[in-house]
Amino acid sequence: MIDPLERWRAYGEKPDYAGLLSFGGVPYTEDAADLEGADVAIVGAPVDDLVSDRPGARFAPRAIRAASCPPGRHLEAHIDAFATLRVLDYGDAAVVPGDPKRSHEAIRALVGEVLSAGVVPIVLGGDHSIAEPNMGACAAEHGALGLVHFDSHTDTGTEVFGARSSHGTPMRHLVEEGHVDPQRYVQIGLRGYWPGEAEFAWQAESGITSIFMHELRAGGLGQAIDRAIAVVGDGPTFLSVDVDVLDPAFAPGTGTPEPGGLTSAELLDACRTVARRARLVGSEVVEVLPEAIGSADVTALVADRIVRETLTGLAERRTAG
């Protein structure tokens, strides 16, 4: 376990852009033993193989960590989560490019490790297909889950383009396999043109609660959250946030944006309220598509190769010596 703040101990804080990259600058570990005594573990799931439009969410766990702000007291809640809870960054699942099946296994295994230690996983996606391993692991630990699902889409297709696995189908499978209890499942923020009547008929039959964007025009999101809390009740509950529930003005970097969504102010307050009032056993944030990371930055790329050539020359010298 490495604590990125250690080197800045004299100042009590660390610049967000410096030091080991971990979520919020919390201690980073890949050792399951370190989970002991923790309350929450951040886990990355850098995959985007199963998207139907723009890929790129594989870069999101790294980008979200880079954008994360340091611990501090919440100005409305008057509480510093990092002081109250012991939060660790448990790194990324061992995903395999181009192989969603093995990637899902790796995600499920890593989330499982966290759960086994009695720790709440918060997973940074990745596309929404990771809901399957995430909630699959949670249900294995806690039984059928309640689900608060913020999204512009229901993600309850039976298949997309003839394929069962997709970022458009996880919720269907999770319900059908008993991991999510449809009576305790509420969708918030639905809008646009997908899915069709068949899917909604199945949802209605299953007992899933859907709250559409247009329903929020009257009562606002506050009432919707009250209703959601009532739906999920006291049982173990998962919070799944697809950032495309936000209007593209607030979250332009996503793969299937749909205009007419929530504002950040609305969603942020809602997430805190759900976490406070429901019994969360896990959470995920998905479908973030960051810009210009890694080899897309041409200058950083050549700087890397400058170092590599230098290293190679040093190695040649060593070998020759």
Add this chain to the structure above:
Amino acid sequence: MIDPLERWRAYGEKPDYAGLLSFGGVPYTEDAADLEGADVAIVGAPVDDLVSDRPGARFAPRAIRAASCPPGRHLEAHIDAFATLRVLDYGDAAVVPGDPKRSHEAIRALVGEVLSAGVVPIVLGGDHSIAEPNMGACAAEHGALGLVHFDSHTDTGTEVFGARSSHGTPMRHLVEEGHVDPQRYVQIGLRGYWPGEAEFAWQAESGITSIFMHELRAGGLGQAIDRAIAVVGDGPTFLSVDVDVLDPAFAPGTGTPEPGGLTSAELLDACRTVARRARLVGSEVVEVLPEAIGSADVTALVADRIVRETLTGLAERRTAG
């Protein structure tokens, strides 16, 4: 020490975009004891307080790591540097935003730790003012240094805007303080409109060797490197690469770009050659300005806050419980 490859052991490689962020995916440590037995340590110096034009190099160490490629055999040299040398990522110096003096002290201290362990530091800047702490520490360990300096500017101003410390003055001070031996100092790639006659007169007097871009039109960079190797000789030598030595076509992300520079192919080969033929005791790559990192990515930012609100809600629940 954490080895980012560990979780991908089954595949022998790790996707560049996943896992703990370290240079080339090598083991990451912040513990000086781990330096024991290492050959090279990568160190970040995320500062840009002393630039005269565009800032942003503070984001470079993170961006270069994100752009770095995994170990592998060099196709011309037929050698894998990471197999021949033991390379560690020793993290970033504990820099302080807005306080270049303390930041330089932190850089010098961290580079000093590396040198004390008998390890070669390769520093990822940062603006070029870090040459002072970098070479200052090296000279303290190894005595006056030879210097191979790739740049479009000489960086030998006495002061810039009346200030002694600047990214335009480090080489002057290093020579004047005896850390760099001017007889063993060669500049390569100079062009443009800076500095003026006074600085070049001082350089000539001091015995510094300057190779201008226009001199490469005839003989090419190969001859220049031969000359550089002759200048630095067998003594301890530092390699300083300002990416603005490259033409802006090859390195657009830099603060004071100057058209008419080297190509990547030329510079990369030159770096390897210098590292093979000179006795390098340290190196730096500076003035990389990455695009869209951290809080510049609006969607990653709001995703972070979604997690933070969730954490805060969990903490509120805990406190209330």
Add this chain to the structure above:
Amino acid sequence: MIDPLERWRAYGEKPDYAGLLSFGGVPYTEDAADLEGADVAIVGAPVDDLVSDRPGARFAPRAIRAASCPPGRHLEAHIDAFATLRVLDYGDAAVVPGDPKRSHEAIRALVGEVLSAGVVPIVLGGDHSIAEPNMGACAAEHGALGLVHFDSHTDTGTEVFGARSSHGTPMRHLVEEGHVDPQRYVQIGLRGYWPGEAEFAWQAESGITSIFMHELRAGGLGQAIDRAIAVVGDGPTFLSVDVDVLDPAFAPGTGTPEPGGLTSAELLDACRTVARRARLVGSEVVEVLPEAIGSADVTALVADRIVRETLTGLAERRTAG
């Protein structure tokens, strides 16, 4: 006529990024005979010669098509416009770079072909100067038009920089030439610093109804739309949407953005309502300046949804009729 969906018939849907580029993936034709029996034809007007600030709207028809989403049931209206209406993509007008006069003739001719076949044209601009050929052609077919005009500017200058033709003058000319009935003309979303007293005096005299952004603070857009519907009445009506009516947060890609505008949610609902309640004989979406590919272009994306809401409103009207 080519149906882009044909090759994906086995799946019932086509990826948005693949196949022949047409609006929403509907059949594409340039043959007037194919208009027979259609309800709506999408027409592109890729011109931006007459803008007073940032050009680039010439790329918008292509970008809006690239951002367009496939057919599907509207989640609030419970209707799939593409199932109720027969929609074709009739391609772009034969515009001539640098020659706005001939371009306008080409636009008017192509829109005229659509109207002659009894089909409703929806024109993808282009700068707002295309309102002249668009509504000119509609008025030639249907007589003086009612007009619902979403914009931050009135576009009723007599001339801009001494020129009669401009993206700031079309509405003036359309009224003066009798193509638009000022008693049945309503502007919604006005704000900022243009035009001046003279223009507003003329407007007041002519009987044009202006609804300013600041008037929406109290009653909201819903009341404004009710008022607009009352103004245009039962006669033939045109819907003109300048995306700069949106706040730049929701439509950053436009040439003369004005902060303090509508949200996407507000505008999209309004477009559908107007199309459902008024008797639309034509429509246009203008002043989109694209900068990215597909759904990554937030402004092209919302322009697509403006068209989709309009289509859905038309379909609702058809169904209700």
Add this chain to the structure above:
Amino acid sequence: MIDPLERWRAYGEKPDYAGLLSFGGVPYTEDAADLEGADVAIVGAPVDDLVSDRPGARFAPRAIRAASCPPGRHLEAHIDAFATLRVLDYGDAAVVPGDPKRSHEAIRALVGEVLSAGVVPIVLGGDHSIAEPNMGACAAEHGALGLVHFDSHTDTGTEVFGARSSHGTPMRHLVEEGHVDPQRYVQIGLRGYWPGEAEFAWQAESGITSIFMHELRAGGLGQAIDRAIAVVGDGPTFLSVDVDVLDPAFAPGTGTPEPGGLTSAELLDACRTVARRARLVGSEVVEVLPEAIGSADVTALVADRIVRETLTGLAERRTAG
């Protein structure tokens, strides 16, 4: 003094992208004698040395000028500020890269020149550390100031990273040095995770009024502005606008963005109201980090409109007086 409009006199207006770059195209001067008889002077403060995260605000004065729109009648206020007030662009302070101390002296001196001529300075930052020289100069002229401060952060740290001078500390020092009267100081838009309990305790003790974003959920910004006007009363008052008070959707180009903020429509109306109802003796817009040209830069654009609303409010006050 040069009047950029001169060459376009025949047209009465000038394209925003052409001619001498000045704010709104008003006359530009660097001669103090020209201040005689002016009402307002725009001053640039292009510094960003003291930021804790993303730099770049040094480019803002130029970018805000490039995004500024020409004179014109405000569509709600029915007044053209540039007709009522004599506005000049007095250029940038003689800042020194990398030397915040001397830069602050230069800013204070230039703002002082403006004040000495009985002119109201509106300063285009720069990072928020410039509040010290700006308000220091105003208080020297007018005595202890009332302050309306829009921001997501209080900027009342005693020190940041052990440094007294920072963009996170100016308000603390201004109060402590008597330049700002805490009883007449109101903060609007606070949210996020900074600062901590100590700072808020000091604020409460001092008598500073804080209005948090979450407090606006109920009453809206209108009530908050009423309260702010009551707090500052009739005395000399400064208006300080940090664009990060806006949600990042509305102002993505800022250094420490915090989701969940104001909309442009809210803030613009508020700025005008404050300028109309309070007795403003100076103003500043800070923390804009530009990335594009002209009106394509959404954040520079909204910063321009903040200034325009302020000017309009001043003009309204003048007219009413």
Add this chain to the structure above:
Amino acid sequence: MIDPLERWRAYGEKPDYAGLLSFGGVPYTEDAADLEGADVAIVGAPVDDLVSDRPGARFAPRAIRAASCPPGRHLEAHIDAFATLRVLDYGDAAVVPGDPKRSHEAIRALVGEVLSAGVVPIVLGGDHSIAEPNMGACAAEHGALGLVHFDSHTDTGTEVFGARSSHGTPMRHLVEEGHVDPQRYVQIGLRGYWPGEAEFAWQAESGITSIFMHELRAGGLGQAIDRAIAVVGDGPTFLSVDVDVLDPAFAPGTGTPEPGGLTSAELLDACRTVARRARLVGSEVVEVLPEAIGSADVTALVADRIVRETLTGLAERRTAG
């Protein structure tokens, strides 16, 4: 079949940004009957499921078409390929998001249709995994192929991350399955750090010819092309161009860029020479990751010119024949 030029017949040319989107503005068809009598058919393969790093090549066929320039006489070759050859745009293969297996089948089928009509396919990728269906179809028609392969990587891994199918393995499989004759296979532009010794040992054994970037320092690309032509001889030959053979300065939009590559001038001339001197039966351009619109996308632009040079070479060969 639709001829996009039709509506602009009066001018003899069409703006690149207007009209039906087809490669170079040539007639577009999805009807196999139209292939009759054609010489070349452009085919899109919008897939990127099998990449190991940055995805996005799924947008390339559309972007390359948008960047393509209209017919015209080649200023060096003095020939207009579109006048000499009958070129059609045959649209995209019916790829399925997230399902590389079915996508490859669709690509192979569509390329097969082209070949069956005696037409030369030029395929716009897509990631390099499409080499398998492309050359598989060609070999089925023409027997074992010679191959001129421009790339910075050999793409001859047996597997990547334990998976047989990848953009890093197609050439291995094509040789092993007899579709490519290793004695007539030449790789040009290799550099960087991949693959390793095992792959090169297999290559040497198989008789594949590898020309590394560093070998071009002496003789230049001209000699390499002579050697390549000698290697492939008179038999049916395929030209495969991975744009990452270019230096990232010339093709920044690619998924696994490697500094130190070819210039556009070098590659374009080489493509035409190969097409003129070898007997091409098919060609592909792969690994373009678009980010902008039309000719603003530098990488899509150079990809277009790669195709144009290839067409010109084919036309030269035809004329010479």
Add this chain to the structure above:
Amino acid sequence: MIDPLERWRAYGEKPDYAGLLSFGGVPYTEDAADLEGADVAIVGAPVDDLVSDRPGARFAPRAIRAASCPPGRHLEAHIDAFATLRVLDYGDAAVVPGDPKRSHEAIRALVGEVLSAGVVPIVLGGDHSIAEPNMGACAAEHGALGLVHFDSHTDTGTEVFGARSSHGTPMRHLVEEGHVDPQRYVQIGLRGYWPGEAEFAWQAESGITSIFMHELRAGGLGQAIDRAIAVVGDGPTFLSVDVDVLDPAFAPGTGTPEPGGLTSAELLDACRTVARRARLVGSEVVEVLPEAIGSADVTALVADRIVRETLTGLAERRTAG
């Protein structure tokens, strides 16, 4: 006249990003009387109405000024052009958006003012259509001009899309109207697919010298420049540089980029050589399409250096004279 350096007199230099925006920070004036005694005047021509593809060059004069570097000694020529020559920034011509005819008149008038004062104009375009007013004015003063024309296109169409005025036709008209002497006219850098045989036949007949990119493969640009100097001889000569003569890697921000062009190093040296060896009476840099701020805009940056090399060449000639 305002000298932007004035406020920084204590430091002898001014940050590039601060102070009044003028080219290189030289004195700015709009008063013809100030031209007295000057050697060179920078003039902006912010128009792009007559382009056939991407617009945006209207923003270039401002962007090139923002990218311009301060005075300084040229490291190869050992001369500071600003010390040898008196250079003024004479502002922009009073162009009218959407009205190329009046804009051209304004450009011609302003360039004429400069010439009347015996000063050499260097015009920052704008699209290449401004060559007509620029050289028209010069020829009126100096008689038929020699012309050194760097471009990838000849710009000698008789008309484009049926229009006489275009950025593709100025050179034709200038020759036909006797402003340019075809026997003293040389084009350098031609490549790509335009224009056709008719235009080249006319060129050959007229006696124009064309040097194609492919001709530079053998002898290099040095020989071409020698040939160009011989062609223009001792008479009054104009230097016209279209930045698309550069490869898009070096100048991505241009409207009709053509891969396979010159490097910056080649072009910059050539501009200085022409200015030194020919008798320049005027110059222009055209077709820059800016996209970023200051030196972050690679194309504006190289355009600035084109002007700087031209100035340096003029200064060398003056010194030598």
